[in-house]
Structures are given as structure tokens and as C-alpha cells.
Amino acid sequence: MADRILVVDDDEAALEALQIGLEAMGFEVTAHASYEGARAALADRSLALMVTDLDLGAHSGLELVAQAGEQDPELPTIIVTGHATVSSAVEAMRAGVWDYLLKPVSLDELEVHARRAIQHARLSREVESLRQAASRQLGLDLAGSSPAMVELRDMVERVSRTDVGVLLFGESGTGKEVVAQTIHRHSARAEGPFVPVNCAALPETLLESELFGHVRGAFTDARKARRGLFLEANGGTLLLDEIGEMPLAMQPKLLRALQERVVRPVGGDEAVPFDTRVIAATNRDLVEAIAQGTFREDLYYRLNVVQIDLPPLRARGNDVLMLAQRFIERFAERHGVSVRGLTPEAAEQLLRHPWPGNVRELMNAIERAVALARDELIDIADLPERVREAERSRMDFAADNAEDLVTLEELERRYIARVLEATGGNKSQAARLLGIDRKTLFRKLKREEAEQDDEEAEGPTSEG
Ligand SMILES: Nc1ncnc2c1ncn2[C@@H]1O[C@H](COP(=O)(O)OP(=O)(O)OP(=O)(O)O)[C@@H](O)[C@H]1O
Ligand SMILES: [Mg+2]
Missing domain, CATH: 3.40.50.300 (P-loop containing nucleotide triphosphate hydrolases)
Structure with missing residues (x-):
């Protein structure tokens, strides 16, 4: 299919010459002598290039370039002008014009520039669509x-x-x-x-x-x-x-x-x-x-x-459920069973469990549940015991009885221990989660150790 070029010039004779010339090169041409007509023609999404005169009477070719940019940012444009000035050339380049040619334009010269502009735009469209496909794929993998x-x-x-x-x-x-x-x-x-x-x-x-x-x-x-x-x-x-x-x-x-x-x-x-x-x-x-x-x-x-x-998986919020759903579909197909989802209770339990084994643990839990499920929906009873047992509150600091309440210091100590457990003992990561620097965390842990040592040292005397 021939590439379609929109040609705009308020000088009818020049317009016709351009049209005849471009058609002879094998292009399809839409010709307009008025700004308004050309502007309407920009709605045509099959355009490969616009060639416009700079001076269109009451309007400027650059206004058309701006219009074109709004309709299709990838559409290349070439300006032809009889009154070139440095400032108009600079303005044209700023507006993203591909080329700026002086009248009278030789048809050979115009052909070279037109083909190059069309080719370049085609490549950049291709690159963009590949990039989009790649990021869609990235969305699937991760x-x-x-x-x-x-x-x-x-x-x-x-x-x-x-x-x-x-x-x-x-x-x-x-x-x-x-x-x-x-x-x-x-x-x-x-x-x-x-x-x-x-x-x-x-x-x-x-x-x-x-x-x-x-x-x-x-x-x-x-x-x-x-x-x-x-x-x-x-x-x-x-x-x-x-x-x-x-x-x-x-x-x-x-x-x-x-x-x-x-x-x-x-x-x-x-x-x-x-x-x-x-x-x-x-x-x-x-x-x-x-x-x-x-x-x-x-x-x-x-x-x-x-x-x-x-x-870690526990820091990914509801992604747990999205991954679970994918694994359900994968394993249901692999094992030829008709499981298709989770009960609300099972979903809640998956959100509650801290997943120390992360995505691998989730995948294994779902495979097992798909194999064992008695129904189309996986229920709590189908989940592995470890997952079933995840407590309603991930931390049991909130004691009901006054005598079980602890000091702020003790609360801090327990919370640090809990975070360290969750990070598998990784202190850098724990410090990040706690919002303190590593040095501060080390200091707090040291202080705790020292206190424990003191207690042990005191222990025997007080007892006996
Ligand atoms: N986003 C994900 N979507 C689907 N499956 C995933 C995703 N992330 C991880 N997995 C699956 O979870 C399992 C563990 O992933 P992977 O082996 O990459 O983890 P790892 O961080 O290298 O673990 P390890 O430290 O134990 O080697 C793999 O079977 C992998 O296919
Ligand atoms: Mg690995």
C-alpha cells in the first residue's frame, strides 16, 4: 500500500505541482490549500507524512504541526517555505519538525527527505510497540x-x-x-x-x-x-x-x-x-x-x-491472592481437576500467613490444596497446617489482662525480635523495616544482650 502524504500550500499552483510530483513518486496525496481543510484532514490516521507551507495566510504551518502533534505524535512533518528566516527555522525545529526546506523545492530533494522521514517514523513506531510488548511481558513474569x-x-x-x-x-x-x-x-x-x-x-x-x-x-x-x-x-x-x-x-x-x-x-x-x-x-x-x-x-x-x-511475599499485600489464583489455574490444569478459586475464608488465611518461604511456599501450598480440594473452591481445611495456624493477629502484644501488659521497652524488644524473625535474622533488612539505621539496631541488640547477661549474673544470688 502506498504511503499517504498530506500536502498543504495556500498557493494553488505550488500545491498542484507538489501533488503531481509526489504522486509520480508513488505516494498517495491528500492536498489542501486552506488551514481549516488541512486541519480536518489530520484526523485521517493513515497519514504517513505531512508536507506544509510555512505561511498559510492567516495561519502558520507551525500551527498545523502542533495540531498534528496532538492527533498523532509520531507523524513526521516537513516545512517548505519561500521566506526562510533563522528564527522560523529554529521555531520549526523546536516544534519537532523533521525537515525545513526552501522553495523552490526540487522534487528529487523532497523525495529523499520524505522517504527518510517516513522510514524513521516507521522504525520509531516499531521500537515503541516492541517496548510495550516487552513491558507487558515483564508484567506477566513479575x-x-x-x-x-x-x-x-x-x-x-x-x-x-x-x-x-x-x-x-x-x-x-x-x-x-x-x-x-x-x-x-x-x-x-x-x-x-x-x-x-x-x-x-x-x-x-x-x-x-x-x-x-x-x-x-x-x-x-x-x-x-x-x-x-x-x-x-x-x-x-x-x-x-x-x-x-x-x-x-x-x-x-x-x-x-x-x-x-x-x-x-x-x-x-x-x-x-x-x-x-x-x-x-x-x-x-x-x-x-x-x-x-x-x-x-x-x-x-x-x-x-x-x-x-x-x-518478601508478606510485603506484597493482595498480590498474594493474585499469585494464588494463577497457581490454582496452573495446577488445576496440570492435575486435570476442576478447582477454580478460593473461599473467602481461605483467602483471608492466605493474607494472614507470613510466608517465610515466600512465593515458593505459596506455590507448594496451592499445589497441595488443588490436589486435595473436595470442592471447586479451596477452603481453609485444604491448606497446609502451617498456613492454617497463622494467627489472627501476627503479634500477640495486645494482652487482654492488665497483668499481661508490658512496658514500652519490652514491647520494643519483642517487636524487634519479631521483625528479625520475619527477616530470617537479616539485620540490614530488619533495620529498614523498623525505620532505624543498622547502628541503632545493633546498639539496641547489644543493650539487650548486656541486660540478659546482668540478669544471669544476678540469678544465682537471688535464688539461693
Ligand atoms: N512472580 C512470580 N510469579 C510466579 N512464580 C514465581 C514468582 N516469583 C517466584 N516464583 C516461583 O517461586 C519459586 C521460587 O523462585 P526462585 O527460585 O526464583 O526464588 P529464589 O529467590 O531464587 O529462592 P532461593 O533463595 O531459595 O534460591 C520458583 O518456582 C519460581 O518459579
Ligand atoms: Mg534461587
């Missing part, structure tokens, strides 16, 4: 409408456009691997491999050859040379999972590889360059690990160009 998930998706989308190192931090089962894969699939490396490796699963020597490869005969079992995962993931993404568990002796070797962008296979002295994006994931508080001397600070800063914190 579904959820809670503020925590909206923020996570935004971060993942921004990070995907870059090639920087990412550290994923979150409790077990929050979807760190899902996020790593999502970043990979939305990045320029999507066509390359995605290779996950669990750093906790192997002792130092095996991990080194797993990551960097080895030459033939490097050790007793090395009958064949191996490339190693850094090179397996070349052109793609390597996920260093459970990085917090990486043996200390291995850490400087990893740091060196990341800094020099080369690996040295075990048993060889050749340095092999790699082109691999590295994403690291951990459920351990690395800042604390550094303080304890089990994780190198320099490696931490190298890996952690951008840190993404995955929200």
Missing part, C-alpha cells in the same frame, strides 16, 4: 500491583537496558532466579545463553574449575579440557547464585576475573577473555558477612553496581 512489585518491575526494566553488574538480595523463594532470568531476557543479551550456578554447592577447587574451566590433565579426573561457565555464558548472562556462600579462598579469584574480564583455566596460565554479564544473588546479608569476615568487601562492591531488593 506480576503484582503492590507498590513493592511496581517498584521492582521499574528497576528490572531500567537495569535490563544496561549491562551493569546486579546484586539480587531477597529471602529464599522471593524469585531471585526469576528476576535474573527476566533481566536477561529483556536485555540486549537475550539471544545469548543464561547460565545459573549455585556457589554454595561446590567446594573451592571444584567451583574454580566449574567457573573458569580447566586444561586437560589439570587434576587427576581432568581427562578432557573444560571451558567453564564464564565462557559457556559468553554473549549472555551468568547468575552466581548464593554468592554469600562462596568459599572465602575463591573470592579473590572471582574478583580478579571480574576486574580483568578474563578467566584463567585451572592448570593453565593463559588468560581467556569473556563477554558475560554477571548477576549475583544472595539471601544472606553481605554487609554482615563482611563484618564477620566471611565475605570480601572489594568483591561486594564489584558485584553490587546496582542492588535490587526483592520484597
Whole structure:
């Protein structure tokens, strides 16, 4: 189908010349001599380009450009004028005009500019629609409408456009691997491999050859040379999972590889360059690990160009129910049963449970419930015992009897303990949840320890 061009010129002879010329090039032309007529013609959504005279009597071609921008921001426009001035040219460029040509316009010149403008607009429309499709896909992979998930998706989308190192931090089962894969699939490396490796699963020597490869005969079992995962993931993404568990002796070797962008296979002295994006994931508080001397600070800063914190499931509000519904549909289909939803009581219970195992725990609970359900709707009785037992109030500070009431200090102590429990002992995360800095939290915990020590020291004398 021929591209349609709207041509506007109040000089009828010039208008006709442009129309004939453009039609001869194979374009379809809608010609208008008046501003009003042209303005009405802009409603036509099939336009590929507008070519307008600058001086339209009582109106300016730039007014039309503004109108066009409102109707279709992607429609390219070319201004032709017999009275070029620097200020009108500047104004035209500011208005987003694609080209500014002087009369008399040679048809050859006009054709070149017209085709380029149309081509450019087509590409930018395509890019935009791909981008929209990608963010729709992102919404499917990392579904959820809670503020925590909206923020996570935004971060993942921004990070995907870059090639920087990412550290994923979150409790077990929050979807760190899902996020790593999502970043990979939305990045320029999507066509390359995605290779996950669990750093906790192997002792130092095996991990080194797993990551960097080895030459033939490097050790007793090395009958064949191996490339190693850094090179397996070349052109793609390597996920260093459970990085917090990486043996200390291995850490400087990893740091060196990341800094020099080369690996040295075990048993060889050749340095092999790699082109691999590295994403690291951990459920351990690395800042604390550094303080304890089990994780190198320099490696931490190298890996952690951008840190993404995955929200625990209990911080995602009603997303719990949305995920539950998806899992119900998935498992009902897989197991060929007709379960299709939750009773209100079961839904309430899912919202009440703190989900220490996060999305993985929810998925397992739903699979079990779908398999066991006696009805089309999952009820409380179909949920695992742990989930069933979640108490109405997640904290039992609100005592009914006066003698059970506690001091503010004691309340604080218990609440800190509760938050630490919820974060799996992660002090950085606990401090964030409590809205205090880590130092303050440490101080409070120290004070508590000291008080407990005092009590123990006093204990025997008072008793006997
Ligand atoms: N948003 C989500 N939608 C659907 N499934 C999800 C989502 N997030 C996580 N899951 C599922 O939950 C399970 C746990 O996710 P994943 O393995 O990515 O977690 P993790 O943070 O890496 O946990 P761990 O620290 O235990 O390795 C997986 O089966 C994953 O498919
Ligand atoms: Mg994982």
C-alpha cells in the first residue's frame, strides 16, 4: 500500500505541482490549500507524512504541526517555505519538525527527505510497540500491583537496558532466579545463553574449575579440557547464585576475573577473555558477612553496581491472592481437576500467613490444596497446617489482662525480635523495616544482650 502524504500550500499552483510530483513518486496525496481543510484532514490516521507551507495566510504551518502533534505524535512533518528566516527555522525545529526546506523545492530533494522521514517514523513506531510488548511481558513474569512489585518491575526494566553488574538480595523463594532470568531476557543479551550456578554447592577447587574451566590433565579426573561457565555464558548472562556462600579462598579469584574480564583455566596460565554479564544473588546479608569476615568487601562492591531488593511475599499485600489464583489455574490444569478459586475464608488465611518461604511456599501450598480440594473452591481445611495456624493477629502484644501488659521497652524488644524473625535474622533488612539505621539496631541488640547477661549474673544470688 502506498504511503499517504498530506500536502498543504495556500498557493494553488505550488500545491498542484507538489501533488503531481509526489504522486509520480508513488505516494498517495491528500492536498489542501486552506488551514481549516488541512486541519480536518489530520484526523485521517493513515497519514504517513505531512508536507506544509510555512505561511498559510492567516495561519502558520507551525500551527498545523502542533495540531498534528496532538492527533498523532509520531507523524513526521516537513516545512517548505519561500521566506526562510533563522528564527522560523529554529521555531520549526523546536516544534519537532523533521525537515525545513526552501522553495523552490526540487522534487528529487523532497523525495529523499520524505522517504527518510517516513522510514524513521516507521522504525520509531516499531521500537515503541516492541517496548510495550516487552513491558507487558515483564508484567506477566513479575506480576503484582503492590507498590513493592511496581517498584521492582521499574528497576528490572531500567537495569535490563544496561549491562551493569546486579546484586539480587531477597529471602529464599522471593524469585531471585526469576528476576535474573527476566533481566536477561529483556536485555540486549537475550539471544545469548543464561547460565545459573549455585556457589554454595561446590567446594573451592571444584567451583574454580566449574567457573573458569580447566586444561586437560589439570587434576587427576581432568581427562578432557573444560571451558567453564564464564565462557559457556559468553554473549549472555551468568547468575552466581548464593554468592554469600562462596568459599572465602575463591573470592579473590572471582574478583580478579571480574576486574580483568578474563578467566584463567585451572592448570593453565593463559588468560581467556569473556563477554558475560554477571548477576549475583544472595539471601544472606553481605554487609554482615563482611563484618564477620566471611565475605570480601572489594568483591561486594564489584558485584553490587546496582542492588535490587526483592520484597518478601508478606510485603506484597493482595498480590498474594493474585499469585494464588494463577497457581490454582496452573495446577488445576496440570492435575486435570476442576478447582477454580478460593473461599473467602481461605483467602483471608492466605493474607494472614507470613510466608517465610515466600512465593515458593505459596506455590507448594496451592499445589497441595488443588490436589486435595473436595470442592471447586479451596477452603481453609485444604491448606497446609502451617498456613492454617497463622494467627489472627501476627503479634500477640495486645494482652487482654492488665497483668499481661508490658512496658514500652519490652514491647520494643519483642517487636524487634519479631521483625528479625520475619527477616530470617537479616539485620540490614530488619533495620529498614523498623525505620532505624543498622547502628541503632545493633546498639539496641547489644543493650539487650548486656541486660540478659546482668540478669544471669544476678540469678544465682537471688535464688539461693
Ligand atoms: N512472580 C512470580 N510469579 C510466579 N512464580 C514465581 C514468582 N516469583 C517466584 N516464583 C516461583 O517461586 C519459586 C521460587 O523462585 P526462585 O527460585 O526464583 O526464588 P529464589 O529467590 O531464587 O529462592 P532461593 O533463595 O531459595 O534460591 C520458583 O518456582 C519460581 O518459579
Ligand atoms: Mg534461587
